[in-house]
Amino acid sequence: MTAPSFSVYGLATALIRAGDDVAAHLIEAAARAGCEGFQTGDVVVIAESAVATAEGRAVQLAGIEPSDEARRLAENYRMDPCQVEVVLRESDRVVGGIPGFLLCMKNGTLLPNAGIDASNTPRGSVLLLPADPDASAARIRATIRERSGADVGVIVIDSRTHAMRLGCSGVAIGCSGIPSVLDERGKQDLFGRELEVTKRAVADCIASAAELVMGEANECVPAAVVRGLMLPVGDYTGVATIDASECLFMGVALHADPSLLVDDKREP
Numbered sequence: 586m587t588a589p590s591f592s593v594y595g596l597a598t599a600l601i602r603a604g605d606d607v608a609a610h611l612i613e614a615a616a617r618a619g620c621e622g623f624q625t626g627d628v629v630v631i632a633e634s635a636v637a638t639a640e641g642r643a644v645q646l647a648g649i650e651p652s653d654e655a656r657r658l659a660e661n662y663r664m665d666p667c668q669v670e671v672v673l674r675e676s677d678r679v680v681g682g683i684p685g686f687l688l689c690m691k692n693g694t695l696l697p698n699a700g701i702d703a704s705n706t707p708r709g710s711v712l713l714l715p716a717d718p719d720a721s722a723a724r725i726r727a728t729i730r731e732r733s734g735a736d737v738g739v740i741v742i743d744s745r746t747h748a749m750r751l752g753c754s755g756v757a758i759g760c761s762g763i764p765s766v767l768d769e770r771g772k773q774d775l776f777g778r779e780l781e782v783t784k785r786a787v788a789d790c791i792a793s794a795a796e797l798v799m800g801e802a803n804e805c806v807p808a809a810v811v812r813g814l815m816l817p818v819g820d821y822t823g824v825a826t827i828d829a830s831e832c833l834f835m836g837v838a839l840h841a842d843p844s845l846l847v848d849d850k851r852e853p
Contacts, residue, residue: 591813594620595798595806603641608728611808620810623735626818628811630795633714633743634705635807636721642713643706644671675699693826718759719823726761736818738763742792755792757824763816766825
């Protein structure tokens with residue numbers, strides 16, 4: 586059986602600002618790109634920073650008053666107290682940290698600084714994650730379908746580090762129109778053994794492929810189209826997550842210190 590081939594096209598846009606129509610930017614960019622517009626079955630990948638900017642999620646640090654806890658953590662981890670205060674407000678739990686970063690639980694996932702970023706936002710401000718990335722993906726998908734006639738999948742992505750690896754890769758934080766995970770259990774391997782635990786993180790794999798043509802700096806390529814994957818497109822929504830106790834990395838940490846997830850802003 587021949588493995589499916591696919592193509593990835595970067596979508597260059599004008600600078601996206603608060604209040605902008607993200608879907609309009611994407612439709613215009615797709616018309617100019619080598620993909621010649623959207624087609625049914627495409628997967629549209631867009632950086633969370635572009636979505637968050639359009640949704641007005643930038644925060645001016647000058648207006649933030651750090652709490653005592655924020656000041657303590659800022660001193661411990663060599664961070665700006667105002668930025669730490671924003672991180673605390675956005676986090677479900679703070680697990681720990683290293684100089685420059687707090688490791689946080691937010692919306693069922695583990696990420697640095699609650700996903701707050703100071704890059705690709707004006708000086709003196711930080712950018713929060715979209716308030717509801719799945720809903721953002723669903724809105725963009727519905728608008729693209731209404732205006733172009735193409736039924737596409739949409740993934741909102743972020744860049745994340747991984748345990749014991751240098752550098753970042755893409756990860757899906759919002760998804761609409763395609764399954765974020767495909768269950769491979771029950772299939773057979775090359776030697777006839779039945780797969781018992783394998784699930785493919787399809788949305789995360791697509792996110793990393795798209796990041797190869799998207800920009801992290803000043804490229805103004807905040808999105809991409811992935812074509813040819815032959816994924817089912819329909820009423821799928823959300824990114825699949827697991828409980829911290831089921832995660833290999835967090836599970837080991839919890840076994841060593843069960844209090845890690847008891848209280849995110851506890852006093853030492």
